[in-house]
Amino acid sequence: MKEDRDLHDIAMNENYQTYLKENLEKYEDKWVVIIDKKIVASGDSLKELLGKVRKEHGTKTPFVAKVPKKTFMTLSASWSNALFPICSRKS
Amino acid sequence: MPSFPYVLEKVKDGFVYRPKIPVTISYKGNRIETWAIIDSGSDVSILPREIANALCTELSGKQVDIAGMGGGLLKVVTDYINLGIAGINLPQTKVFIPVEGSKDAEQFILGHEPLFKEFNITFEYNAKKITLNKIRH
Numbered sequence: 001m002k003e004d005r006d007l008h009d010i011a012m013n014e015n016y017q018t019y020l021k022e023n024l025e026k027y028e029d030k031w032v033v034i035i036d037k038k039i040v041a042s043g044d045s046l047k048e049l050l051g052k053v054r055k056e057h058g059t060k061t062p063f064v065a066k067v068p069k070k071t072f073m074t075l076s077a078s079w080s081n082a083l084f085p086i087c088s089r090k091s
Numbered sequence: 092m093p094s095f096p097y098v099l100e101k102v103k104d105g106f107v108y109r110p111k112i113p114v115t116i117s118y119k120g121n122r123i124e125t126w127a128i129i130d131s132g133s134d135v136s137i138l139p140r141e142i143a144n145a146l147c148t149e150l151s152g153k154q155v156d157i158a159g160m161g162g163g164l165l166k167v168v169t170d171y172i173n174l175g176i177a178g179i180n181l182p183q184t185k186v187f188i189p190v191e192g193s194k195d196a197e198q199f200i201l202g203h204e205p206l207f208k209e210f211n212i213t214f215e216y217n218a219k220k221i222t223l224n225k226i227r228h
Contacts, residue, residue: 020096
């Protein structure tokens with residue numbers, strides 16, 4: 001089907017596809033850096049990792065991701081009413 | 092129209108499918124690729140401080156509070172990045188970055204600003220795909 005083809009023909013970069021396919025269990029809650037379809041670094045500080053990786057891989061654009069913990073998530077963030085009151089009353 | 096598969100991830104009791112998409116972020120000559128989770132309940136987009144630090148963002152914008160689940164407030168600063176989504180560049184995209192001492196975001200959260208303002212988004216959970224259609228302003 002065309003729709004299926006569209007889905008599979010996505011122009012996603014190869015490093016992202018590597019991220020999706022790799023077994024990342026041992027990297028749980030760590031940052032991973034992927035270049036040329038390989039995990040080239042992992043750890044807690046992304047800035048340090050990228051510093052090391054750039055020495056070895058130069059200007060190649062890295063794919064970076066923090067491997068999620070195995071927990072359910074709820075997200076959502078909104079402006080605080082404390083800063084932007086919707087209504088206010090004079091006392 | 093670019094489509095992206097839901098991402099299957101493990102949780103303690105099994106698996107969940109999450110609406111994540113690959114994105115490119117550039118800031119003053121530094122460029123990375125990463126993924127972001129689409130959050131239709133979020134007014135704004137939140138960039139993890141770890142990523143902001145790695146991109147050497149200035150973190151010097153005005154500090155504001157963001158309310159999250161459970162009523163907690165996240166202290167953040169604003170900055171502007173160049174964001175690439177589905178091959179489309181969104182220059183000077185406003186993001187919120189948790190400040191030092193505040194809990195960091197676990198992931199890059201894409202909320203209404205800018206994602207839902209720039210794209211019509213179709214979530215097809217049963218087909219496990221997300222389709223983005225750029226809005227012409």
